[in-house]
Amino acid sequence: MATITGLDVIDVRFPTSRTLDGSDAMNPDPDYSAAYAVLRTDDGVDGHALTFTIGRGNDLQAAAIALLEPWVVGREVEELTADLGGLARRLVRDSQVRWLGPEKGVVHMAAGAVINAAWDLAARRAGLPVWQFLARMSPEQLVDLVDFRYLTDALTRDEALDLLRAAAPGRAERERALLEDGYPAYTTTPGWLGYTDERLERLSIEAVEDGFTQIKLKVGLDLAEDRRRLAIARRAIGEDVGLAIDANQRWEVAEAIDWVRALAEFRPAWIEEPINPDDVLGHATLRRAVAPVPVATGEHLHNRVMAKQLLQAGAVDVLQLDATRVAGVNENVAILLLAAKFGVPVCPHAGGVGLCEMVQHLAMFDSVAVSGTTEGRMIEFVDHLHEHFEVPVEVSGGRYLAPRAPGLGARIHAESLAAHTYPTGPVWATRD
Amino acid sequence: MATITGLDVIDVRFPTSRTLDGSDAMNPDPDYSAAYAVLRTDDGVDGHALTFTIGRGNDLQAAAIALLEPWVVGREVEELTADLGGLARRLVRDSQVRWLGPEKGVVHMAAGAVINAAWDLAARRAGLPVWQFLARMSPEQLVDLVDFRYLTDALTRDEALDLLRAAAPGRAERERALLEDGYPAYTTTPGWLGYTDERLERLSIEAVEDGFTQIKLKVGLDLAEDRRRLAIARRAIGEDVGLAIDANQRWEVAEAIDWVRALAEFRPAWIEEPINPDDVLGHATLRRAVAPVPVATGEHLHNRVMAKQLLQAGAVDVLQLDATRVAGVNENVAILLLAAKFGVPVCPHAGGVGLCEMVQHLAMFDSVAVSGTTEGRMIEFVDHLHEHFEVPVEVSGGRYLAPRAPGLGARIHAESLAAHTYPTGPVWATRD
Numbered sequence: 001m002a003t004i005t006g007l008d009v010i011d012v013r014f015p016t017s018r019t020l021d022g023s024d025a026m027n028p029d030p031d032y033s034a035a036y037a038v039l040r041t042d043d044g045v046d047g048h049a050l051t052f053t054i055g056r057g058n059d060l061q062a063a064a065i066a067l068l069e070p071w072v073v074g075r076e077v078e079e080l081t082a083d084l085g086g087l088a089r090r091l092v093r094d095s096q097v098r099w100l101g102p103e104k105g106v107v108h109m110a111a112g113a114v115i116n117a118a119w120d121l122a123a124r125r126a127g128l129p130v131w132q133f134l135a136r137m138s139p140e141q142l143v144d145l146v147d148f149r150y151l152t153d154a155l156t157r158d159e160a161l162d163l164l165r166a167a168a169p170g171r172a173e174r175e176r177a178l179l180e181d182g183y184p185a186y187t188t189t190p191g192w193l194g195y196t197d198e199r200l201e202r203l204s205i206e207a208v209e210d211g212f213t214q215i216k217l218k219v220g221l222d223l224a225e226d227r228r229r230l231a232i233a234r235r236a237i238g239e240d241v242g243l244a245i246d247a248n249q250r251w252e253v254a255e256a257i258d259w260v261r262a263l264a265e266f267r268p269a270w271i272e273e274p275i276n277p278d279d280v281l282g283h284a285t286l287r288r289a290v291a292p293v294p295v296a297t298g299e300h301l302h303n304r305v306m307a308k309q310l311l312q313a314g315a316v317d318v319l320q321l322d323a324t325r326v327a328g329v330n331e332n333v334a335i336l337l338l339a340a341k342f343g344v345p346v347c348p349h350a351g352g353v354g355l356c357e358m359v360q361h362l363a364m365f366d367s368v369a370v371s372g373t374t375e376g377r378m379i380e381f382v383d384h385l386h387e388h389f390e391v392p393v394e395v396s397g398g399r400y401l402a403p404r405a406p407g408l409g410a411r412i413h414a415e416s417l418a419a420h421t422y423p424t425g426p427v428w429a430t431r432d
Numbered sequence: 433m434a435t436i437t438g439l440d441v442i443d444v445r446f447p448t449s450r451t452l453d454g455s456d457a458m459n460p461d462p463d464y465s466a467a468y469a470v471l472r473t474d475d476g477v478d479g480h481a482l483t484f485t486i487g488r489g490n491d492l493q494a495a496a497i498a499l500l501e502p503w504v505v506g507r508e509v510e511e512l513t514a515d516l517g518g519l520a521r522r523l524v525r526d527s528q529v530r531w532l533g534p535e536k537g538v539v540h541m542a543a544g545a546v547i548n549a550a551w552d553l554a555a556r557r558a559g560l561p562v563w564q565f566l567a568r569m570s571p572e573q574l575v576d577l578v579d580f581r582y583l584t585d586a587l588t589r590d591e592a593l594d595l596l597r598a599a600a601p602g603r604a605e606r607e608r609a610l611l612e613d614g615y616p617a618y619t620t621t622p623g624w625l626g627y628t629d630e631r632l633e634r635l636s637i638e639a640v641e642d643g644f645t646q647i648k649l650k651v652g653l654d655l656a657e658d659r660r661r662l663a664i665a666r667r668a669i670g671e672d673v674g675l676a677i678d679a680n681q682r683w684e685v686a687e688a689i690d691w692v693r694a695l696a697e698f699r700p701a702w703i704e705e706p707i708n709p710d711d712v713l714g715h716a717t718l719r720r721a722v723a724p725v726p727v728a729t730g731e732h733l734h735n736r737v738m739a740k741q742l743l744q745a746g747a748v749d750v751l752q753l754d755a756t757r758v759a760g761v762n763e764n765v766a767i768l769l770l771a772a773k774f775g776v777p778v779c780p781h782a783g784g785v786g787l788c789e790m791v792q793h794l795a796m797f798d799s800v801a802v803s804g805t806t807e808g809r810m811i812e813f814v815d816h817l818h819e820h821f822e823v824p825v826e827v828s829g830g831r832y833l834a835p836r837a838p839g840l841g842a843r844i845h846a847e848s849l850a851a852h853t854y855p856t857g858p859v860w861a862t863r864d
Contacts, residue, residue, distance in 0.1 A: 027527045055528035057539065060496055064538070067489055095459045096487035102681070102709065102732055105537020106496070107489065150708040153685040153717070249534070253585040276582040277534065278737045280712060281744050285585070300534055305710040312713050 002077040006040035007069045007114070009062045012412065013055060013422040014353060014385055020194025021384055022054070022351065025220035025250040028194075030054035032353040032385060033422070035061035036412065037113040039121055041077055047121025048411045051113045051324045052352040057106075058422065064110035067097060072114060081122035085145040088115050088330035092147065104302035108327055115328025116358070120408040129403045130329065131364035135175060139164035142369070146334045147304075154308045160337045167340075167372040174368045182399035183364055184213070184378040186242065186269075188351050190233065191217035197232055204236035211398030214242030214269055214378060220250035223262055230266040242269035244296070249273050253282045260290040270296040270318050277301060283315035296320055299349035303327070304334045311342040320349045320380075323358035329408075332362050336370045345371070350380035356393045357386075357409035360400050388416035434509040438472035439501045439546070441494040444844065445487060445854040446785060446817055453816055454486070454783065455626035457652035457682040462486035464785040464817060465854070467493035468844065469545040471553055473509055479553025480843045483545045483756045484784040490854065496542035499529065504546060513554035517577040520547050520762035524579065536734035540759055547760030548790070552840040561835045562761065563796035567607060571596035574801070578766045579736075586740045592769045599772075599804040606800045614831035615796055616810040618646035618674065618701075620783050622665065625650045629664055636668035643830030646674030646701055646810060652682035655694055662698040674701035676728070681705050685714040692722040702728040702750050709733060715747035728752055731781035735759070736766045743774040752781045752812075755790035761840075764794050768802045777803070782812035788825045789818075789841035792832050820848035 016022050017029040034050035035058055041047075051061050071091055072080065080087055091111040092103060100107045123133040134142070143160045187210075190203035200217075207215045217233055219226040226245075233243055245268045251259060256274040263271075271293055275282045277300035287295040298320030301307055310316050319339045321332050339346045346366060348359035360379055367374045379400055386392035390411040394401040403409060419425050448454050449461040466482035467490055473479075483493050503523055504512065512519055523543040524535060532539045555565040566574070575592050619642075622635030632649075639647045649665055651658040658677075666675055677700045683691060688706040695703075703725055707714045709732035719727040730752030733739055742748050751771045753764050771778045778798060780791035792811055799806045811832055818824035822843040826833040835841060851857050 027531065030528065030531075053528075054531045056526070057496075057499060057529045057532045060492065060499060060538070061532060063495055064489075064492055067492060094488075096462065096485075097489045099459065099462075099486045100489045100493060100541075101537050104710070104734065105533050105539065106492070107538065109532075150684065150711060150714075153714060252582065276737045278536075278735065279582060279741065281741050282582075282585060302536065303710065305708045309711065309713050 002041045002043040002045070004039055004072050004075050004077060004080065005042050007066065007073055008038040008040060009065045010036040010417055011059050011062045011422045012036050012417055012420045013058055013428065014420055015427060017055070021192060023192050023194035024218040024246070024248040025193060026248040027054055033058040034353055034412070035065055035113065036417065037065050037117045039072060039117045041121070045121070045124055047117040047119070047124070049113050049116035049120055049408060050354050050410050051109045052355055061106055061109060064106045065113045068110055068114050072118070077121065080118060081125065084115070084118060084122060085330060087118055088145070088327060089147050091115060092327050103305070103327070108303060109324060112324055112326055112328040112331070115330055116323070116408055116410065119329045120410065123408060124406040127406050129361060129406060130408045131361040131368070131402070132175065134333070134361070134365040135171060135368040139168060142333065145330045146337065147330065150305050151308055151334065151338070154312055155338055155341050159341065163337060163340055164369065167369055170372065171368050174372065178364055178367065178402045182396070182401045183360065183367065183374055185381040185395050185398055185400050186214035186216060186244065186378045187212045187381045187383070188216040189383045190215050193218045193221065197229070200229060201232050201236050204233045208237050208241055212241070213398055214244060216244040216246055216272070216380070218248065219245045219263065220247035223259060226263060230263060234266050243267065244269040244272060246272035247274050249276055251275050253279070253285055256286050257289045260293055264290070264293055268293050270294040272296040272320070273299065278306070280306065280309045280313050280315055283310065284313040287315055287317065294318055296347065298322065300325060304331050304338065307335045307338050311338055311344060316344060319344050319346045321346055321359070321362065322349045323355050323362065329362070336362065336366045340371045345376040347377055348379050351382045353385045354389065354410045354412070356381055357389055357391070360393060360403060361408060364402055388412050434473045434475040434477070436471055436504050436507050436509060436512065437474050439498065439505055440470040440472060441497045442468040442849055443491050443494045443854045444468050444849055444852045445490055445860065446852055447859060449487070453624060455624050456650045456678070456680040457625060458680040459486055465490040466785055466844070467497055467545065468849065469497050469549045471504060471549045473553070477553070477556055479549040479551070479556070481545050481548035481552055481840060482786050482842050483541045484787055493538055493541060496538045497545045500542055500546050504550070509553065512550060513557065516547070516550060516554060517762060519550055520577070520759060521579050523547060524759050535737070535759070540734060541756055544756055544758055544760040544763070547762055548755070548840055548842065551761045552842065555840060556838040559838050561793060561838060562840045563793040563834070564607065566765070566793070566797040567603060567800040571600060574765065577762045578769065579762065582737045583740055583766065583770070586744055587770055587773050591773065595769060595772055596801065599801055602804065603800050606804065610796055610799065610834045614828070614833045615792065615799065616806055617644065617813040617827050617830055617832050618648060618676065618810045619644045619813045619815070620648040621815045622647050623649035625653065629661070632661060633664050633668050636665045640669050640673055644673070645830055646676060648676040648678055648704070648812070650680065651677045651695065652679035655691060658695060662695060666698050675699065676701040676704060678704035679706050681708055683707050685711070685717055688718050689721040692725055696722070696725055700725050702726040704728040704752070705731065710738070712738065712741045712745050712747055715742065716745040719747055719749065726750055728779065730754065732757060736763050736770065739767045739770050743770055743776060748776060751776050751778045753778055753791070753794065754781045755787050755794065761794070768794065768798045772803045777808040779809055780811050783814045785817045786821065786842045786844070788813055789821055789823070792825060792835060793840060796834060820844050
């Protein structure tokens with residue numbers, strides 16, 4: 001019987017602001033960072049996860065994760081992994097810590113890191129990647145993962161069960177298809193705001209050559225610039241490739257309506273994060289006004305209650321969950337079930353560090369056991385920082401290849417952790 | 433020319449869980465706490481504020497405040513206090529730190545603490561309590577305080593100016609009236625869930641004898657219990673005193689509808705925090721279903737975008753702002769303006785430590801310069817922990833007496849700070 005012996009947390013930061021990888025209209029100089037959590041055990045099979053942040057405050061996120069230590073250290077691994085739903089509820093409902101959200105921000109993401117580390121631990125012990133580990137659970141086991149508190153006006157446990165049972169036939173076949181053909185991807189690599197026109201054009205052409213059927217551009221700082229850059233990109237990719245745009249919360253509601261209409265001729269695949277991410281009603285207004293341009297949001301959606309409302313209000317065409325913004329795999333299972341109930345496709349956010357590695361499990365699980373399809377769905381791909389991961393994502397021909405290694409995929413190489421530990425690692429200690 | 437020389441942060445906790453003061457359906461054993469911030473200056477006139485939390489994690493909140501030091505330390509006091517709107521916008525828009533919310537939770541409350549400390553500093557230098565300091569600003573100065581980003585679909589700067597100009601006549605008279613008669617209060621002292629029936633009855637009778645025209649009871653754990661306790665309270669206070677109830681986020685939407693209907697015979701003055709505080713659409717549904725019982729929420733409203741939506745959706749009869757949940761006085765001025773635009777009364781939340789002392793300034797400013805009335809409005813009063821404050825609230829005859837001491841009111845006695853510092857102060861070091 002193995003026991004959890006420790007919860008280690010490391011402040012890891014990559015100096016991405018030096019090259020403007022990741023720059024957008026709201027975040028001009030991010031240093032992609034990870035508050036990195038390790039659930040240590042006395043038999044050596046441990047669990048790793050991370051919360052993605054963009055620099056300063058990553059130490060605060062790490063401290064928030066450490067605060068949750070009493071919920072896991074000293075517990076038996078079998079007891080913990082046999083009831084991951086119970087673990088998630090305990091972590092989220094810790095009343096004194098919950099007050100600091102509630103169920104949002106630093107403490108909620110911290111719960112997510114611990115929950116995700118427990119998933120890595122459980123899936124590794126089962127010898128399965130998390131997507132398969134989830135996709136082979138029974139509908140009853142899956143609904144036990146979900147905290148239906150505050151959801152029942154939109155989705156009850158029984159409705160979720162019905163949904164999962166309806167998707168049960170064909171699971172094995174869809175799993176085989178995933179293993180053979182992978183899952184559709186789109187790429188954000190060409191479109192960061194800090195890039196030159198030449199780089200934008202070259203990367204757009206390369207994306208199409210690499211087999212991507214959709215690329216994404218950051219917009220929102222200057223309309224004339226956006227029109228110019230969209231024209232370059234549209235010319236580079238041709239008429240048949242999707243061209244999504246992402247404003248990273250830059251606009252007011254009325255401004256978003258005008259701006260999107262002024263970009264409509266470039267036929268955006270969607271407009272992403274047009275306005276404040278909390279603004280459910282604003283998204284609903286915008287969606288009606290800019291149709292047929294689809295509206296997408298979700299990377300900053302802070303919990304399942306906000307996801308519920310976006311869906312209830314008919315505010316989005318595409319829901320973009322994030323692996324580390326909410327309370328881990330469990331809350332994302334809830335979000336996938338909500339989206340399936342409302343018939344809205346989920347296309348996960350993955351611009352960050354480790355996000356591609358993690359969200360692929362959620363999307364693939366969805367396609368096998370929840371929505372039961374990849375139709376109208378794709379996972380974001382950004383091609384940097386993967387070299388730091390023990391099992392980096394494999395994207396080929398514009399598709400994510402289904403991961404076969406056990407676990408959640410967030411494990412960073414020990415050397416990379418050491419090199420990028422903030423502020424003592426060599427990458428930071430030698431910064432001019 | 434004075435300069436900000438330091439931002440000190442102290443983790444202060446009061447062991448309220450030992451007596452169950454403050455217990456409710458979601459928070460069974462809070463230790464009322466303050467992440468206490470001091471803006472030090474080289475001329476000795478400093479600024480104090482705090483973020484209210486309920487125990488564990490107060491150290492995290494303190495660390496979040498300390499993270500904002502670079503925005504204030506080394507700055508000239510005059511420059512800072514001459515543009516408190518600019519300070520608030522810089523603190524909230526720090527892109528790397530903002531990512532950790534965005535604009536919610538620990539980092540947003542941290543911005544609020546620094547902003548509020550700057551208000552204490554500015555008002556003390558002006559020799560005025562914050563409510564008067566605000567109430568004597570011109571409409572132009574007041575709108576400069578507000579970040580209208582994400583609000584313009586509901587309230588523009590020009591509309592806010594019109595509102596404030598319309599309320600300008602009569603300011604001096606309303607200020608005099610406040611100084612003479614104070615502001616209406618209601619008391620939550622009788623109604624904590626952990627109290628015995630005898631204590632509930634005795635405190636309810638005392639509240640009416642003390643001149644309160646409304647009391648509030650915690651509900652939501654057990655319907656039969658709630659009916660019994662409400663009957664005791666209603667009998668104790670008679671038919672003419674208001675009896676508000678507070679479920680502290682305990683219910684699902686459908687459950688809230690049934691429960692409130694089952695308590696309607698006790699004629700609740702309002703049902704407070706019936707469901708999850710993020711659930712704008714749920715509150716709108718509930719409000720329609722339980723009318724004429726009014727719906728109140730707001731103490732966990734994490735920013736102005738959520739306030740905007742509650743008002744746009746017609747989801748509340750009473751908006752309950754909190755002094756430390758949002759980004760300080762500035763965001764609360766935005767919330768007061770939004771509420772005035774929609775004609776919804778604001779009745780601040782004050783169950784905590786230091787909240788009564790701070791929110792009275794916001795409500796009194798509102799009555800002088802924004803809504804221009806105290807009609808249908810009252811401030812929560814809970815009678816404990818005031819002895820720790822340099823200038824404790826004065827409530828008499830069921831009314832808050834207008835504070836005359838300069839500043840925001842959050843200053844805790846040095847001896848109280850020392851005694852309750854966690855975990856080294858004597859109150860904690862001697863805990864069995």
